[in-house]
Amino acid sequence: MRGIQGVLKLNNNEVTFVTFPNNERRLDLNEEYLKENNIITWKYENDSSIFELLLADNVMTQLDYMYDLVITYMPYSRMDRVEKTNTAFSLDALTSLLAKQLQKVNKVYVFDPHSSVTLEKLNEYGLDAGELDYSLADDVISTTNVDINKSWIVFPDHGASKRYDASKYPNVIICEKKRDFATGRIIDLKATIHTQNGSPNQDAPLIVIDDLSSYGGTFVRALQAVDTLGITYGESWLIISHAEEAVHKGDLLKTYDKLFTTDSLWIATGMEPLKSEPRAQINIKLIDDIVTSQLK
Numbered sequence: 030m031r032g033i034q035g036v037l038k039l040n041n042n043e044v045t046f047v048t049f050p051n052n053e054r055r056l057d058l059n060e061e062y063l064k065e066n067n068i069i070t071w072k073y074e075n076d077s078s079i080f081e082l083l084l085a086d087n088v089m090t091q092l093d094y095m096y097d098l099v100i101t102y103m104p105y106s107r108m109d110r111v112e113k114t115n116t117a118f119s120l121d122a123l124t125s126l127l128a129k130q131l132q133k134v135n136k137v138y139v140f141d142p143h144s145s146v147t148l149e150k151l152n153e154y155g156l157d158a159g160e161l162d163y164s165l166a167d168d169v170i171s172t173t174n175v176d177i178n179k180s181w182i183v184f185p186d187h188g189a190s191k192r193y194d195a196s197k198y199p200n201v202i203i204c205e206k207k208r209d210f211a212t213g214r215i216i217d218l219k220a221t222i223h224t225q226n227g228s229p230n231q232d233a234p235l236i237v238i239d240d241l242s243s244y245g246g247t248f249v250r251a252l253q254a255v256d257t258l259g260i261t262y263g264e265s266w267l268i269i270s271h272a273e274e275a276v277h278k279g280d281l282l283k284t285y286d287k288l289f290t291t292d293s294l295w296i297a298t299g300m301e302p303l304k305s306e307p308r309a310q311i312n313i314k315l316i317d318d319i320v321t322s323q324l325k
Contacts, residue, residue, distance in 0.1 A: 036071070
């Protein structure tokens with residue numbers, strides 16, 4: 030048997046699961062972690078993480094303790110619609126499962142969901158769900174003292190421009206992409222200056238904002254598209270709430286000067302491989318700090 034930890038925390042204490050040789054899991058929860066008001070923070074690593082959350086709720090039910098659930102990244106959130114009737118509506122299936130099985134959840138907080146469908150489905154199936162009240166982009170811009178009147182803000186698609194409210198930025202570029210739904214590959218991507226009400230400066234950073242990256246091909250192409258507009262800027266920054274492990278396998282970190290992200294999809298010290306990349310400076314906001322600041 031071996032212990033696995035890092036995927037789930039109870040009141041900021043790591044919960045350890047025992048794994049048997051056949052990969053079945055057992056959870057013996059340390060009751061010293063329990064409080065009157067409990068918070069379970071759940072990171073998704075793979076589909077085994079889903080079952081571990083169900084085990085945690087099962088123990089909380091046996092002990093008769095309520096808890097708030099923080100989902101650092103909602104699994105299957107990109108599969109929030111179907112194009113064909115023979116394709117599974119994965120987000121619908123998962124939200125339905127969680128609503129049926131989680132018995133002691135008081136409130137669900139999702140950190141930067143990919144679309145409104147995540148919260149809609151969680152609430153539709155009976156959970157009280159809302160978004161964690163924290164914006165990584167706002168935090169980065171504030172703490173780095175960026176003058177947004179001098180910087181270009183870039184959104185890789187119209188969805189991102191709506192999610193992060195492009196109207197609050199004076200200088201905005203919005204990209205439009207065409208994607209092959211079957212393969213997920215981008216067929217075409219173009220950039221357009223949406224608004225220019227400030228005074229963009231050639232020394233100020235150009236800031237790309239979105240929620241999630243896998244290999245980062247979208248963001249590489251977005252920067253290439255921006256460069257066709259003939260504008261000048263200083264460093265290139267990318268702010269994404271969720272960075273998959275694959276982000277250090279593509280060209281993203283060779284293209285941007287700085288990456289700002291969180292450890293919402295990384296377990297323990299999983300971000301360390303990123304630090305050896307040749308160009309990008311990696312800046313990581315810890316989910317534990319975000320949860321502590323928002324849910325006191």
